[in-house]
Structure formats: structure tokens, C-alpha cells
Amino acid sequence: MAAGETRELTVDLGERSYPIYIGTGLIIRIGEIFKERAIPVKSPILLVTDSSVADLYADRVEEVFANAGYTVTTAVVPSGETSKSLEMLDELIGAALEAGLDRKSTVIALGGGVVGDLAGFVAASYMRGVRFVQIPTTILAHDSSVGGKVAVNHRLAKNIIGAFHQPEFVLYDLDTLASLPLREVRAGLSEVIKHGLIWNADFVAWCDENADKLLSLDSEALGYALYEGCKVKSIVVSRDERENDLRAILNLGHTIGHALEAVAGYGELLHGEAIAIGMVGSARLAAKFGYSSEIAEETERIFKKFGLPVRIPASCDPEEIMSAMLHDKKFSEGKMVFVVPTAIGSVEIRNDVPSSWVREIVDELREGN
Amino acid sequence: MAAGETRELTVDLGERSYPIYIGTGLIIRIGEIFKERAIPVKSPILLVTDSSVADLYADRVEEVFANAGYTVTTAVVPSGETSKSLEMLDELIGAALEAGLDRKSTVIALGGGVVGDLAGFVAASYMRGVRFVQIPTTILAHDSSVGGKVAVNHRLAKNIIGAFHQPEFVLYDLDTLASLPLREVRAGLSEVIKHGLIWNADFVAWCDENADKLLSLDSEALGYALYEGCKVKSIVVSRDERENDLRAILNLGHTIGHALEAVAGYGELLHGEAIAIGMVGSARLAAKFGYSSEIAEETERIFKKFGLPVRIPASCDPEEIMSAMLHDKKFSEGKMVFVVPTAIGSVEIRNDVPSSWVREIVDELREGN
Ligand SMILES: NC(=O)c1ccc[n+]([C@@H]2O[C@H](COP(=O)([O-])OP(=O)(O)OC[C@H]3O[C@@H](n4cnc5c(N)ncnc54)[C@H](O)[C@@H]3O)[C@@H](O)[C@H]2O)c1
Ligand SMILES: NC(=O)c1ccc[n+]([C@@H]2O[C@H](COP(=O)([O-])OP(=O)(O)OC[C@H]3O[C@@H](n4cnc5c(N)ncnc54)[C@H](O)[C@@H]3O)[C@@H](O)[C@H]2O)c1
Ligand SMILES: [Zn+2]
Ligand SMILES: [Zn+2]
Numbered sequence: 001m002a003a004g005e006t007r008e009l010t011v012d013l014g015e016r017s018y019p020i021y022i023g024t025g026l027i028i029r030i031g032e033i034f035k036e037r038a039i040p041v042k043s044p045i046l047l048v049t050d051s052s053v054a055d056l057y058a059d060r061v062e063e064v065f066a067n068a069g070y071t072v073t074t075a076v077v078p079s080g081e082t083s084k085s086l087e088m089l090d091e092l093i094g095a096a097l098e099a100g101l102d103r104k105s106t107v108i109a110l111g112g113g114v115v116g117d118l119a120g121f122v123a124a125s126y127m128r129g130v131r132f133v134q135i136p137t138t139i140l141a142h143d144s145s146v147g148g149k150v151a152v153n154h155r156l157a158k159n160i161i162g163a164f165h166q167p168e169f170v171l172y173d174l175d176t177l178a179s180l181p182l183r184e185v186r187a188g189l190s191e192v193i194k195h196g197l198i199w200n201a202d203f204v205a206w207c208d209e210n211a212d213k214l215l216s217l218d219s220e221a222l223g224y225a226l227y228e229g230c231k232v233k234s235i236v237v238s239r240d241e242r243e244n245d246l247r248a249i250l251n252l253g254h255t256i257g258h259a260l261e262a263v264a265g266y267g268e269l270l271h272g273e274a275i276a277i278g279m280v281g282s283a284r285l286a287a288k289f290g291y292s293s294e295i296a297e298e299t300e301r302i303f304k305k306f307g308l309p310v311r312i313p314a315s316c317d318p319e320e321i322m323s324a325m326l327h328d329k330k331f332s333e334g335k336m337v338f339v340v341p342t343a344i345g346s347v348e349i350r351n352d353v354p355s356s357w358v359r360e361i362v363d364e365l366r367e368g369n
Numbered sequence: 370m371a372a373g374e375t376r377e378l379t380v381d382l383g384e385r386s387y388p389i390y391i392g393t394g395l396i397i398r399i400g401e402i403f404k405e406r407a408i409p410v411k412s413p414i415l416l417v418t419d420s421s422v423a424d425l426y427a428d429r430v431e432e433v434f435a436n437a438g439y440t441v442t443t444a445v446v447p448s449g450e451t452s453k454s455l456e457m458l459d460e461l462i463g464a465a466l467e468a469g470l471d472r473k474s475t476v477i478a479l480g481g482g483v484v485g486d487l488a489g490f491v492a493a494s495y496m497r498g499v500r501f502v503q504i505p506t507t508i509l510a511h512d513s514s515v516g517g518k519v520a521v522n523h524r525l526a527k528n529i530i531g532a533f534h535q536p537e538f539v540l541y542d543l544d545t546l547a548s549l550p551l552r553e554v555r556a557g558l559s560e561v562i563k564h565g566l567i568w569n570a571d572f573v574a575w576c577d578e579n580a581d582k583l584l585s586l587d588s589e590a591l592g593y594a595l596y597e598g599c600k601v602k603s604i605v606v607s608r609d610e611r612e613n614d615l616r617a618i619l620n621l622g623h624t625i626g627h628a629l630e631a632v633a634g635y636g637e638l639l640h641g642e643a644i645a646i647g648m649v650g651s652a653r654l655a656a657k658f659g660y661s662s663e664i665a666e667e668t669e670r671i672f673k674k675f676g677l678p679v680r681i682p683a684s685c686d687p688e689e690i691m692s693a694m695l696h697d698k699k700f701s702e703g704k705m706v707f708v709v710p711t712a713i714g715s716v717e718i719r720n721d722v723p724s725s726w727v728r729e730i731v732d733e734l735r736e737g738n
Contacts, residue, residue, distance in 0.1 A: 086455050086458065086459050089455065089530070090455050090523065093523050093529060093530055094523065094524065094525055097523065097525045097526055097529065098525070124532070125494075125530045125531060125532060126529065126530065127529060127531075128518065128520065128531045128532055128533055129532070129533070149497065151497065154459065154462050154463065154466065155463065156463055156466045156467070157466055160462060160466065160495065160496060161458070161462055161494045161495065162494060162496075162497045163493070163494060163497055163498070163532060164497055164498070
């Protein structure tokens, strides 16, 4: 296990503030961290993970807890988005009851954003709320582990059943990322870069220069990038915990991105891939509003460098994309609302986007055009 | 519609404070109250009710909203405890989506505690929380509508999946109580008297003197009793929103009561009936701790006067009752914890109750003994 710097970041939310630890070799320290935080040994822990991650890391986590004197029950859900369901909530509540979890117990998410969102909602609703800890194992989860949004999906809409439930702490052990498929690495980095694009031009430049290190999971580079990504999200969330205004800037690229995910069929395009295309689209909107066309060129160049798609798959019908966007809940009262960059590193929210512009961009970006 | 005094009470929870309006002829004023509170007309409302209440009062509520310019969709769930389920949550979230509810929308509960708890959890989790309004139509719901506890049941445990979600306001229209079956009236009054027993001896004496008026649903008496009952609960909840200590006194009679409900089979004994027996049991514990035996005599006399049971049905096995109690989550770490009266109108929490005493009382209270 490579010894490296551990970075620590506080998500500042008053009495709900919590730390994020980012570094290598952290899992073996989790028992110690539980004790420091006076988490009672007598109260059983539920460790929620998915079928891919369980085989790789669950034993290690269980062992550390056993050595520290804690009782852990592991619940494994199938890998993939379909596990974010009320059926799985039902099963996990059953598992929590059978394991004897009480009001002082902790639910831990060991996995990517799927496990984080699902286990987080279990923690939010079991006995009306118990302690929650995140051990993210994907790069994308740097995004989902900050901000306290937890949820499951409904047949008719994603993330529609949920809560705001802040974790006790987040333990980002970079060692777990080594097993992540390259496609998931790229998709996760797409959200990291997004955090740069909305807030910090220097960080975008740094990502650009360090693309190779990031893609090869160099611990030092990755630790820094995840720290910076979490930091941007955490600043935004601290200023607007409940998504009243500022938090909307985090949706850069997501209006088009969500529509693409839905039209391509969930799972065809990874979330990070869909929003990379979406960010290129938003940057082109910027040009239509009179901002420099270099923003779009730069955005496209960087995502390409990271091996991310920057064109809409030819299989996606433009009409369907447009109608999916019109159903997106981010449109308030029928007008088209978009997060639009004004330069690399800063954005504004526009609620005056003509749908004809969006349609033009969708057409331009379609593969083969 | 009898014109009478409208009582107003504020549940004091800082920025989550809310008013309870108690009186006759209130439903026709709900549109006006929505407007006063600047609840947007454009955002659709979901009215949740059960099959018994829908036929009686849903039309009236819908009409008032229509006149005020609001769009209401009514969702009817089957009457009874089984509707407090994740399946029903799933259906209601679907109904909310189909009705186009947005983040500024309101979910209204029109019904008893079942509808209140279920619709409240829909409001707490839809889009991670939307506005919630209660129109309680049972006497028992004076209890469930104060304090913000909302939940559904799991196969393995009652009320285990939930949230704290305070309503925007509570509108208690006494006119709706006229259709309540007498058995439900008595069971609801059991919790009203409980609020006196834990906090206010004068109010217990008043209930005793006004039993006939209460049982015949005299508006003036009922309005006062519900006001006083809500007030006690609201004081307790204000001092301990998240059930850390004081709130436990609200469980007077509930340890034995919950065990009886479980052993008799849910639905056999109404909740209010089970806790009446439980309160008689707790009062007998008081005598064992050396407090006056008059507490038990008075408690028993009052519940009898209200036509409530004060003996354990012969069909309930004492062994099963004891083992149900040992599984109750209110036992912290194996010791037997009980709320015990020290006089009419005050209680203490004892965590040193020998299980042999409880067993003796269970035996004494069994019918036929
Ligand atoms: N709550 C939020 O604020 C928020 C923000 C962004 C995304 N999300 C949610 O996050 C989810 C996507 O997250 P994700 O991309 O991490 O998806 P994921 O959890 O499905 O993980 C992606 C895949 O990688 C596998 N995997 C995870 N860790 C691994 C590892 N270390 N080694 C090998 N394989 C591993 C998983 O089994 C899965 O197949 C979506 O459901 C999205 O809605 C939530
Ligand atoms: N959240 C809390 O703090 C809290 C507190 C106490 C109880 N509760 C919950 O409340 C529930 C019990 O509440 P309840 O006793 O009101 O039960 P309920 O909602 O099932 O109502 C009792 C019966 O009366 C019918 N009914 C309701 N209003 C009527 C009316 N005006 N006229 C005719 N019939 C009517 C209902 O259809 C039902 O059959 C339980 O699920 C319990 O867990 C919650
Ligand atoms: Zn995203
Ligand atoms: Zn009760």
C-alpha cells in the first residue's frame, strides 16, 4: 500500500458539517476513526455494497471493524442503477432489522454513487434517520458523496424518492480505485472537470496538463484532483444546501446529458459520458449568447483528451432528445433553463434560452453531421 | 355547520414552527389559508385520503380548492393500517408525478393517523421534501399530527421507515369527526387522556367531568380537549424534537400497549384501547415503586368511564406478551424501561423495572383472573 499524503476537507454545513478524507491506505484506519468519533461499539453496523465491489473490498472492511470490536453485517445488492429502487430499500431495511441496528447504529456505503444514494436513503429513513458513512470506490462518487442528496428511483423518474441526509464522514481510499474499469475512470473524471469548468479555470488547466497521470490513476494526481473536485462541490453546497439557487450551477451539461441518457437507454451512455457531450453543447450555447467561441473549442479538446465522447450518438433521435429535455424538472414553468459558461471556470444560469438554439446544437453535435 | 370558536396553537420548533387550527367549519377556509401563506396556485396539490374518508369529505375539499384556483388530484388508499407500506408509497409517488407535482407543491393528508403518516412520508421524500398539510379526521390523529413523525411499516416492524417532516399547518375541522364510529372515538380519547396523565392533572379532572360531552362529540368540549391534548404533545415535542429524552414520556402505556397490539393481532385491539390497558398496567407499577395505589384506581376508573378496556383479553398469552415487550425498541440494552406515573398528571422514566413485576401485573390484569 503506497503511503501518501492524506488530504482532509470539511464540508461546511453548520452542525451538519463533516470531513472528507482522501488518500491511500485509509480503509485500515476506519475502526480508529469510528473510535475517535465515539461511535458506540455495541450498536451493530450495516455495510451496504454491490456485487462487484463486495468481492474486492468487503472482506477488508469487515476485518478492520472486527479488529476494532465492531459488529458488521454486510448486505450486497446487484451492481447497477436498477438497485436504486424501493424494493431494494425494503430488503435493506429488513437486513438492518435482522442485524439488530438501533438508533445509534451506522449504515456504511462501500461503492459508487448507486450504493451511496441507496444506502444513504436507508440511513435517512431507518428509524427516521441513523448515522451514515461513505466509502466511495468510484471517481464519480466524489460528486455523489458531497452534498447529502440521497435517493432511489421510481419507474417514472430518477432520484425522485429521497432525502437530504449528510454523512458523518467520507473516507476516500484511492487504493480502491485501482480496480475501476477505464471507461468508469474517464466518466468519473468528466464530473471532476465539470467542477473546474464551473468554478476554477486554474484547476481545468491543471487537469489538462495532468490528463495522463489521472487516466493512469497516479495516486498523487488523483488525490489532488478529487480534493479539488470535492472542494468546488462543497463550497457550492455549503452556500445552498437545499438547492434553492446557486446549487443549480452543478448541473452544467446535465440538461442535455440527462436527455441523452434517457434517449440512448439508461446504461448505453455512462452518466459522465452523457454530461461531457452536454457540456460541449452548453459551451456552444455560450457562443450563441456572444461569449467567445474558444470556450466550446477548449471544452471539446479537453474532453477528447480524456477519451470522453463529444458527439451525440447517431442512434439518438433529435426529436426525442428535445422532448426529453422539455420533461426535465429543471425547466421552470415552460421556459428553457440552462447553465451556460461565460468563460472556462465560470458559468451563469440563463432562463431565456430559445429552444431553437438548443435544437440547432443538438443537430450540429449529432455524429455524422 | 355550527359556528364556534376556532382555537389556534403554535407548535414551537424554531424555523419549522407551525400552527394547528381547531374548530368547526374550517375546511371551507383552506383555500383562503393557502393564499394567506402564499402557497403558489400554479403548483399542483396531491390530496391523499382513504376509502372511508374519501366518500365523506374529499369532494368538499376539492371544491374549496377549485374555487380558490388550485389544481388538486385526489389519491385514495384502502382504509386501514396495511396502507402504511412502501408499495403504497410507490403508488403515491407515481400519482404525484402523473399529477405534475413540483418542488413548490403540497401533499395534503385528509384522514386519520394512517393517512397522515403515509402522506407525510410521501411529502418528506418526494423530490427530497415538499410542503405537507394535515387535515386530521380522527381524534387519535390529534396525536399523530403533532411532532412531525411520519412513517410506513415494514413486514418486520411498525413505523420503521420514515422521517421527521413537519407540516406547514394542521387544520382540525371538528365537523368531520361526526361520522367517526364510537369505538374510534373512545380509542382516540384514550390518547387525549394520556396527554393529561403525563402532564396536567387539572385536564384529567376536566376530562373526567366532561366524559359524556366528549363521547357525544360536543364541539365545544371536543375543541377544548383536542386543544389541550395537542398542547401537551406540542410542549414535549418542542423541547425534544428528535426523541432524545423527554419525548419518551409520550410513551406512557405504550410498552404494554404495543405488546398487546402485536399479540392480539393487529386490528383486534385498537391502538387507543391497547394503551388504555397499558396505562392501567403502568399505574400498577407505580404502586410497586411505592407511589399511591390511588393512581391505579383513578386511572382504571377514568378509562372505564370512557368505555375503554382495562383488562388484557384472555386470548393473549402472558408469555407472548412478555417476549413481545423484550423485543420492543424502547428497551435500551436489555433493561426494562417504563414510563411510570408518580401522581395523576406526572410521570417519570424508570430503567430499573424488574421484569418479574411486569409479569405479575400482566397476570393480574388478564381477564378472568
Ligand atoms: N447524490 C448525488 O449528489 C449524486 C451525484 C452524482 C451522481 N449520483 C448518482 O450516482 C450514480 C452513479 O455513480 P457511479 O458512476 O459511481 O455508479 P456505480 O455505483 O453504478 O458504479 C459504476 C460501476 O463500477 C463498479 N465499481 C464501483 N467501484 C468499483 C471499483 N472500485 N472497482 C471496480 N468496479 C467498481 C460498480 O459495481 C458499477 O458497476 C447514479 O445513480 C447517480 O444518480 C448521485
Ligand atoms: N406520527 C405519529 O406521531 C403517530 C402518533 C400516533 C399514532 N400514529 C399512527 O396513527 C395510526 C392510527 O391512527 P387512527 O387511529 O387515526 O387510524 P386510521 O387512520 O386508520 O383511522 C381509523 C379508522 O377510521 C376511519 N376514519 C377516519 N376518519 C373518519 C371519519 N371522519 N369518519 C369515519 N371514519 C373515519 C378510517 O378509514 C379508519 O378505518 C397508526 O398507524 C399509528 O401508528 C402516528
Ligand atoms: Zn452528474
Ligand atoms: Zn399512541
